[in-house]
Amino acid sequence: MxxxxxxxxxxxxxxxxxxxxxxxxxxxxxxxxxxxxxxxxxxxxxxxxxxxxxxxxxxxxxxxxxxxxxxxxxxxxxxxxxxxxxxxxxxxxxxxxxxxxxxxxxxxxxxxxxxxxxxxLGLYSNTVTDIAALPDGATIGIANDATNEARGLRLLAANGLITLNPGTEATATPRDIASNPKNLQFSELEAAQLPRSLEDTDASVVNGNYAIDAGLNPATDALVLESAENxxxxxxxxxxxxxxxxxxxxxxxxxxxxxxxxxxxxxxxxxxxxxx
CATH class of the missing domain: 3.40.190.10 (Periplasmic binding protein-like II)
Structure with a gap:
């Protein structure tokens, strides 16, 4: 939606x-x-x-x-x-x-x-402790609102999981993915549902407030974390x-x-x- x-x-x-x-x-x-x-x-x-x-x-x-x-x-x-x-x-x-x-x-x-x-913003998982361990075809939960979806995809791109078509970074959706070496699949969900989605996904990109509310500590629990600088x-x-x-x-x-x-x-x- x-x-x-x-x-x-x-x-x-x-x-x-x-x-x-x-x-x-x-x-x-x-x-x-x-x-x-x-x-x-x-x-x-x-x-x-x-x-x-x-x-x-x-x-x-x-x-x-x-x-x-x-x-x-x-x-x-x-x-x-x-x-x-x-x-x-x-x-x-x-x-x-x-x-x-x-x-x-x-x-x-x-x-x-x-x-x-x-x-x-962080990428969290209940099943792996390192992004390199994400399996081929892994399902990744991402927010379904335009702003947070693009932000989540930028996080994945910044950590080498995907690349985005040049010029699409600000508004990126899965359709803008240029390369996807692990053949990641994306489950688009309301941001508030993403912590719960960890039961069903291999990993999910979760907003900081919802991560904290779910008992996750972004500083220690995230596989990768968005930089706060700039x-x-x-x-x-x-x-x-x-x-x-x-x-x-x-x-x-x-x-x-x-x-x-x-x-x-x-x-x-x-x-x-x-x-x-």
Whole structure:
């Protein structure tokens, strides 16, 4: 399923999978733009984004008179659709390439505010401990959304498992593979399903947040891991364009990029999450 069709189905299912993780209230109670006293409703993936934001809400925000309501989502589409429909004031889970793909597909008017951390993408396996041991014809799980699929294929190419046709790297799909010496087969799945797919695949490319949530440590468990250096895939804070200049958004961005948050990330994620 591509992102465009996922957006349509996600809108219909929005209220079914939202988990309110802080102050009470319904998903339709996002604050009015420009009200500095109103709580800021922020959508996140539970791990590590929800954990990091909960630290900010509990330990840093009160001193800045900022109230944060945390809303957790289990996929990558609905935090954006909830932001578009006004259920949220901001979200913190995605990268710039993913945001660009979403806005191009949906026409949404969203604004990137600030990067916070990188979660290196990794290749994991329950059956082999080295990529050289992957058998001929091995099945590899990869994300089915355009941004993360291309990112996963770039990881495989960077480690010599495949090559991609020149010029296709940013938008690569399996159709853009130029050479495939191990005759790898690809199983395209929703990103959240990839950790579970390890029971059925020889290896799967898993996003950092879903790896951590599944009890995997990217720094030690991945067969190969995306480099964090000069990585364009930092996860960051996003809002609607109309809220770009909201002082609450500016305060939250400042707190998320603070030394306190960098220290919290370094102390709690052992290199699996890297502050920018």
């Amino acid at each position: 591509r992102l465009r069709s996922a957006v349509v189905s996600a809108v219909a299912a929005l209220t079914a999978i939202v988990t309110l993780a802080a102050c009470g209230g319904s998903a339709s109670e996002a604050a009015a733009p420009g009200d500095p006293a109103a709580p800021l409703r922020v959508g996140v993936s539970p791990t590590p984004h929800g954990e990091i934001l909960r630290y900010v809400a509990d330990e840093l925000a009160p001193a800045r008179n900022l109230q944060i309501e945390i809303v957790e989502f289990t996929d990558y589409v609905q935090p954006n659709t909830a932001l578009v429909d006004g259920s949220l004031d901001a979200n913190y889970f995605q990268t710039v390439p993913y945001l660009e793909e979403f806005t191009a597909s949906s026409g949404a008017d969203l604004a990137w505010i600030a990067p916070v951390h990188v979660e290196p 990585n364009p895939n930092a996860n960051g804070l996003v809002t609607r364009t109309e809220l770009r200049d909201d002082p609450r958004i500016a305060t939250l961005a400042e707190l998320l990029q603070s030394q306190e948050v960098k220290t919290y990330i370094e102390q709690n994620y052992s290199g699996a999450v890297i502050p920018v």
